[in-house]
Amino acid sequence: MKEHADSIRLRVNDEEEFLRLDAGETLLEGLRDAGHYEVKNGCDEGVCGACNVILGDEGVTRSCLVPAARCDGEEVMTVKGLLDDDGDLHPLQEEFLARGAAQCGFCIPGVLVAAYDLVQRNEDPTESEVADALSGNICRCTGYVQQIEAIQAAADQVDRTEGRVEADQ
Amino acid sequence: MSQNKLEDDTDESGAPADTEGDTSAVGESVEKMDGWGLVTGNARYTDDVPTDDALAGRVLRSPHAHAQVRSVDTEAAEAIDGVKAVITHEDVPEKRFTRTGFPYPAPAPFDERVLNETVRFVGEPVAAVAARTADTAERAIDAISVEYEVLDAVFDAETAMDPAEPTLHPEPNENAQPNADRERNVVCETHHEEGDVEAGFEEADTVVEGEYETQVVHHLPLEVNTSVAWIDERERLVLRTTTQVSHICRDTLARAFDLNRTDVRVIKPRVGGGFGVRQDVLPCQFLSAALALETGRKVKLRNERREDLHAAQTRHAQEVSVKTGVREDGTITALHVDVTSNTGAYGCHGFAVLSNAAHEPMSLYPCENRLFTGRAVYTNRTPGGAMRGYGAVQGTFGIESHIDEVADAVGMDPVEFRRRNLVEAGDESFEPESSESKRLLESVGVGECLDRVCETVGWDDRPDRSGERYRRGYGVAVSMAKSGVPNSEFARSHITLEDDGTLTVRVGIGDTGQGSETVMGQIAAEVFGLDVDSVYVKADDTDAVPWDNGAYASSTTYVSGNATEKAARDLAEQVRDLAAERFDVSAEAVKLAEGELRLPGGESVSLGQFAEDVFVGADGPKRRLTGSGRHFTALSPKPFAAQLAVVDVDTETGEFEVVRLANAVDCGTVINPEGARGQVIGGAVMGLGQALSESIDLDDDGVPDHRGLRDYEVMHAPDLPETDVELVETHEPTGPFGAKSVGEVSTLGPAPAVANAIQDAVGVRITDLPVTAKKVWDGLAGDT
Numbered sequence: 001m002k003e004h005a006d007s008i009r010l011r012v013n014d015e016e017e018f019l020r021l022d023a024g025e026t027l028l029e030g031l032r033d034a035g036h037y038e039v040k041n042g043c044d045e046g047v048c049g050a051c052n053v054i055l056g057d058e059g060v061t062r063s064c065l066v067p068a069a070r071c072d073g074e075e076v077m078t079v080k081g082l083l084d085d086d087g088d089l090h091p092l093q094e095e096f097l098a099r100g101a102a103q104c105g106f107c108i109p110g111v112l113v114a115a116y117d118l119v120q121r122n123e124d125p126t127e128s129e130v131a132d133a134l135s136g137n138i139c140r141c142t143g144y145v146q147q148i149e150a151i152q153a154a155a156d157q158v159d160r161t162e163g164r165v166e167a168d169q
Numbered sequence: 170m171s172q173n174k175l176e177d178d179t180d181e182s183g184a185p186a187d188t189e190g191d192t193s194a195v196g197e198s199v200e201k202m203d204g205w206g207l208v209t210g211n212a213r214y215t216d217d218v219p220t221d222d223a224l225a226g227r228v229l230r231s232p233h234a235h236a237q238v239r240s241v242d243t244e245a246a247e248a249i250d251g252v253k254a255v256i257t258h259e260d261v262p263e264k265r266f267t268r269t270g271f272p273y274p275a276p277a278p279f280d281e282r283v284l285n286e287t288v289r290f291v292g293e294p295v296a297a298v299a300a301r302t303a304d305t306a307e308r309a310i311d312a313i314s315v316e317y318e319v320l321d322a323v324f325d326a327e328t329a330m331d332p333a334e335p336t337l338h339p340e341p342n343e344n345a346q347p348n349a350d351r352e353r354n355v356v357c358e359t360h361h362e363e364g365d366v367e368a369g370f371e372e373a374d375t376v377v378e379g380e381y382e383t384q385v386v387h388h389l390p391l392e393v394n395t396s397v398a399w400i401d402e403r404e405r406l407v408l409r410t411t412t413q414v415s416h417i418c419r420d421t422l423a424r425a426f427d428l429n430r431t432d433v434r435v436i437k438p439r440v441g442g443g444f445g446v447r448q449d450v451l452p453c454q455f456l457s458a459a460l461a462l463e464t465g466r467k468v469k470l471r472n473e474r475r476e477d478l479h480a481a482q483t484r485h486a487q488e489v490s491v492k493t494g495v496r497e498d499g500t501i502t503a504l505h506v507d508v509t510s511n512t513g514a515y516g517c518h519g520f521a522v523l524s525n526a527a528h529e530p531m532s533l534y535p536c537e538n539r540l541f542t543g544r545a546v547y548t549n550r551t552p553g554g555a556m557r558g559y560g561a562v563q564g565t566f567g568i569e570s571h572i573d574e575v576a577d578a579v580g581m582d583p584v585e586f587r588r589r590n591l592v593e594a595g596d597e598s599f600e601p602e603s604s605e606s607k608r609l610l611e612s613v614g615v616g617e618c619l620d621r622v623c624e625t626v627g628w629d630d631r632p633d634r635s636g637e638r639y640r641r642g643y644g645v646a647v648s649m650a651k652s653g654v655p656n657s658e659f660a661r662s663h664i665t666l667e668d669d670g671t672l673t674v675r676v677g678i679g680d681t682g683q684g685s686e687t688v689m690g691q692i693a694a695e696v697f698g699l700d701v702d703s704v705y706v707k708a709d710d711t712d713a714v715p716w717d718n719g720a721y722a723s724s725t726t727y728v729s730g731n732a733t734e735k736a737a738r739d740l741a742e743q744v745r746d747l748a749a750e751r752f753d754v755s756a757e758a759v760k761l762a763e764g765e766l767r768l769p770g771g772e773s774v775s776l777g778q779f780a781e782d783v784f785v786g787a788d789g790p791k792r793r794l795t796g797s798g799r800h801f802t803a804l805s806p807k808p809f810a811a812q813l814a815v816v817d818v819d820t821e822t823g824e825f826e827v828v829r830l831a832n833a834v835d836c837g838t839v840i841n842p843e844g845a846r847g848q849v850i851g852g853a854v855m856g857l858g859q860a861l862s863e864s865i866d867l868d869d870d871g872v873p874d875h876r877g878l879r880d881y882e883v884m885h886a887p888d889l890p891e892t893d894v895e896l897v898e899t900h901e902p903t904g905p906f907g908a909k910s911v912g913e914v915s916t917l918g919p920a921p922a923v924a925n926a927i928q929d930a931v932g933v934r935i936t937d938l939p940v941t942a943k944k945v946w947d948g949l950a951g952d953t
Contacts (some may be wrong), residue, residue: 037217038210040441042391043474047609047878049295050391064691089402093208097200103680103851106214106441116467116489134886140389140442140680142847143854 012036013081019100020069027053027061031078038079038109039063042069044140049137052110053078053148059118060136061119080118091157094118095150111137111147119155127152193359194694195906199701203439204685207710212439213413214529216471223397224253224299226242226460226470227306227454229313229478230736231288231295234322234549234871235335238286238315241296249299254463255309255524258263258284258295258636259505262460266425268455269517270448270555270937272657272718273424278342278356278516282454283425288550289337289514290623291871294452299460303915304343322549322871327488329354329548337514337547339694346520346545354547356512356519362540363530363599369503369538373494377575381489381567382937386863387554388484389883391476392441398457399467401434404438404637408452413443413679414719421450422458424568427784433710443681444482444855447722449517453599475877482554483865485522486511489567493575494538499589501536501575505683506568506829507545510560513552516582519545521654522553524601527562530568530596530650530917532807539599549871555721557855557918559590566938569646569921573928584623584645584926591616591647598807604655604953605803612899612909613833615688615809617645623897624815639723640818644931646811646915652901653724653909655805660729662736664693665795666744670764670786671776672699672735674706677717678729683912684844685725689733691840696737697776698763723808723910726840728907732800740796746777747783747792757830806901808909809835812853812918814927815890825930825947827857827923832915838907839896849894849915854918858884861939 006021012031019030025104028051031039042050046065054077055061092115095101095121102108118125120135125133130148139147202402206212243255261283269275284294300306321335330333330353337354346357370376396410401874406428412418415435423433442448457470472481487510496504505526510517527541556562576586592598594613598606621647624631631643664674674693680686688705708714717729741761746765749756760767767773774782783792815829832853837843840930862882875881900907933948 020395029615035219037213040217040391042393042441045474048474049346051767074880078482079208083209089205089208090268096208097204098198098843100198100201100684100841102201102204102207103684103847104391104442105212105439106204106682108207109210112208114327116836128887131886131889138389138391139883140391140444140883141851143852143884145850145854145892145893146843146847148886166757 006069008068010054010071011075013077016089019068025068026064027066028063029066029073036078039072040106043107051106052113053143054117055114060114062169079112082112091152092119092156094102095154096147097149099146101142101146101150107137107139113138115151119158120160123155123160125152125155194691194699194701195840198841199685199691201686202706206439214439214441215393215409217396217672220397220467222468223466223467223469224301225303225306226457226468227298227310228294228835229310230295231291231293233288233317233319234291235320236288236317237320237540238288238295239318239582240316242314243296243690243745244638246298246312246313249305249309249312251305252298252309253301253941254460254736255313256284256459256463258282258286260463262425262427266421266523267517268449270417270450270719270721273419273420274344276346276520277344277518278346279344280338280342280427283459287393290549292551293514293863294456296461297456299464299466300767301584318604321868324550324867326546326548338868339548341909344846346516348645356516356545356547357523358544359523364538366503366505366540368536369536371428372502374497375440375578376494376556376721377571377578378492379574380936381570383487383566384864384938385483385486385547386859387447387478387881388443388444388482389881390442390446393472393474394451394453394481395452395471396453397467397469398461400461400465405432406458407434407436408454409438411440411497412437413440413447413448413681414721415679415711416716417719418450418454422454426458426462434592437679437709440681443559445559445679445721449482458924463683464478478865478875478881479873479879480551482517484556485560485563487526487563489564491567491571492913493571494707494710495575495579497579499579499581499586501534501590504531504536505536506531506564508564510543510545511548511550512545512551512552513900515550515552517552517555518555520562526564528600530565531562532600532649533592533647534729535592535596536590549679557852557913559722559913559915561648562856562859562920563779565646565648565917566920568923569918570936573699573925574934583630584619587619587645587647588616593853604654604805606805608809610722612837613809614897614899614902615649615811617897618809618811618833619645621897622811625831625893625895626813626815626829628813638820640820641818642928642929643813644837644922644925644929645813646918646921649807649837650723650910650914650917651805651807652727652939653805654722656803658718658724658728659799659801660717660731660799662729662798663715663795663801664740666740666780668780670703670775670780672704674704674733674900675714676729676733677714677719678708679720680708681720681861683720684841685720685729685845687842688726688730692730692733693737695906696741697761699776700764703764704889715871718754719862723912726908726910727801727806727904728800730908734800735798735800736796736906738796739798743794743796747794748779751783767790784948804903806837806904806909808837808911808914810914810918812915812922814919814922814926816923816930818927818930818945820931820949822942823949824942825927825945827861827890829891830857833897834898834911835897835916836911837899837901837909839898840906840908845911846894846934848911850892852886852913852915853892854889854920856916858937860920860923864939874898884930
């Protein structure tokens with residue numbers, strides 16, 4: 001039905017993918033069309049952070065603002081990249097569940113990507129460092145408090161010594 | 170925060186003592202049942218399924234605030250290759266209805282159609298298109314030519330009541346509300362007096378009057394309003410959509426399109442928030458249904474964020490006047506609250522939001538003489554809808570701001586003044602006679618809540634910084650909400666014992682993230698002493714679950730929770746009967762606890778083993794057990810809150826910061842402490858957004874004055890004050906395991922608490938929301 005104007009190769013969560021693109025598509029649209037429904041469209045104007053992904057060296061990126069055609073050869077990490085090779089939850093995800101930090105969940109893929117970026121860099125973030133890391137995310141349900149607590153609790157469980165992030169048991 | 174375990178008091182509540190020992194589910198912060206999907210990105214919302222086979226729907230919206238649609242020329246649009254349908258008001262049923270999500274007929278005039286010949290606000294749908302691609306649909310929208318006769322418009326409620334102003338709905342409508350006056354754009358008027366308010370003012374030593382005003386804000390759920398509609402293989406209309414009232418959505422669509430109820434199915438997948446905006450049957454739901462019926466094809470209609478902000482229902486703007494008579498000793502002798510509520514272009518929630526606006530906050534002060542007058546008024550604004558707090562945000566801002574002024578007038582501390590006048594257990598509430606809770610409030614923890622926040626923050630030791638540039642101020646507000654609409658809510662729950670001892674709960678609740686599926690699972694698990702992992706709650710499909718009014722009025726835990734507890738107890742009784750037969754003992758002697766059947770003589774068998782034993786073999790199928798429960802009630806027990814804001818104000822600029830917000834909430838028994846805490850914080854932060862920054866303003870032509878989300882200022886994580894939450898447990902004897910509701914009450918207090926704190930800090934009374942630095946500065950400048 002659709003005519004595809006272009007195509008790109010990406011590594012999404014460590015897997016090679018071939019995305020066919022419509023003219024002018026954003027990375028958000030391209031990823032969702034390829035079945036990555038975990039990347040959410042909350043505003044389409046770069047404000048809410050629900051579409052956050054980690055894009056190559058650029059770090060946390062709003063995928064609704066990036067033309068997909070520009071991403072050929074890039075590495076992309078979505079919230080699904082937080083799971084380990086066995087499909088087990090990342091400490092951030094465990095703490096979000098334990099602390100009621102996800103209500104409707106629509107903002108969560110974007111919030112967790114922002115949180116992941118923070119805890120990779122900072123093993124003991126203060127409350128205000130976490131809040132700043134979430135400053136580009138809108139959550140309308142939780143009022144953020146339990147999310148901040150969960151991120152702080154998860155930060156020191158993250159093993160940063162290896163390529164793969166694992167729970168520090 | 171308090172995380173008190175539930176006391177073993179089921180006998181006192183009159184419920185059968187099925188369970189023994191420690192509770193296993195109720196009172197525990199169990200993880201959300203849908204949590205794994207939420208944190209992994211696997212949760213599927215309306216638009217998270219492949220829809221390559223769907224036509225793209227688009228809506229042509231009115232650029233005028235008030236206009237007659239003279240003609241719509243769709244020829245050029247229809248001629249575009251790939252356009253499958255273009256519909257206008259000529260193509261939709263003529264019968265008028267209300268989108269309002271209450272059971273039929275709903276307390277609202279039937280004043281709208283799927284597409285109206287007269288458009289009454291900027292952004293109102295005029296036509297809709299279904300086409301093979303989104304681009305084609307957009308080109309078709311551009312190709313539609315509309316001839317409008319532009320009419321005068323009115324945006325302010327007080328102005329709209331002037332007979333010289335335009336009349337929005339000159340035609341008589343079915344289901345008109347009490348004291349409607351079409352010429353004056355009045356949807357309804359209310360007058361509720363108890364005692365003799367004039368005599369009460371005569372008795373007073375001082376009479377204090379104040380006027381307060383609240384703005385229009387938007388729910389802003391993170392998932393935009395979305396609907397995918399199709400015709401299934403049985404020729405039925407199916408919607409997969411963002412709703413919090415799936416059964417009402419089904420019935421309203423069936424009525425609007427004259428279909429059998431059984432020929433409409435509504436699927437509610439995960440929904441990205443609601444907060445009331447999805448308590449209505451949404452324009453995108455009507456339009457996607459109309460386009461699917463027209464084309465026979467699947468149609469997806471997903472609002473853009475800007476469309477949602479411009480055209481989805483909002484909170485009502487209200488003007489609240491309060492007049493209080495008070496004796497020198499601080500006793501309130503009379504209270505009169507008058508509310509003018511701007512309901513926008515359609516009546517929708519006009520009546521019920523108005524009624525709620527003053528009834529809830531006035532109930533906090535049970536003086537002998539109380540009068541509530543008010544009216545809901547049509548204007549050329551986006552229709553007001555249901556939003557968390559439902560009128561009481563506005564009324565509480567007025568009344569709780571005013572109470573501080575009354576305390577000041579008699580020279581009393583505002584907390585001491587409230588303590589003197591506050592409602593207590595055994596008092597009546599101030600609400601319509603149809604509510605049986607009016608005559609007796611059994612669980613009332615508001616006084617304890619007030620004590621808790623004052624102790625947490627140190628009300629009695631607050632600093633005196635008069636004379637300094639930066640002043641600190643403390644402000645309190647108390648609030649009351651409800652647990653469902655009395656005599657209206659109905660819920661049914663079915664629970665099946667599977668042959669491995671697990672439970673499937675089927676209930677029609679509308680979980681949009683608040684955790685009500687989890688709460689139902691906890692209640693069912695509790696009756697059997699099971700772990701919640703042994704319970705699956707099915708709530709996403711009108712074909713599969715019994716009627717439930719859905720998620721509004723803070724009803725689910727109380728009403729659907731009672732139905733679910735009854736269903737579980739019914740099932741437990743059947744299990745005991747079957748065990749009695751199998752083990753040749755009396756049913757009364759069989760106990761259910763910790764997932765086990767305990768028999769007289771000390772023997773026990775797990776529920777799973779029992780189910781496997783009795784449900785297999787030749788007799789198995791006839792023994793499959795399903796418990797059923799239903800709940801309908803004239804009661805609506807009240808949750809309460811006290812909130813205390815601390816602000817720091819710069820006297821040289823008017824800039825201020827809310828540095829702390831303490832919240833104490835009485836929601837009865839706490840079913841899930843972390844879940845309840847999340848409701849309290851989420852509501853409080855939404856209330857802070859209303860207090861501080863959110864506003865949808867119109868330009869002179871009625872066009873929303875913002876480009877999209879970038880211009881709508883909500884609270885972000887760095888904006889948060891230090892936030893304390895305390896759950897003050899009471900026991901509501903009519904609630905499931907003693908529970909009331911918790912979803913709305915904490916949204917009510919932040920605005921007046923902040924306004925009161927500003928007044929405390931610098932002596933400036935802000936009477937219109939939001940409270941901004943400019944208003945504080947203007948107040949400071951006016952003082953000098």
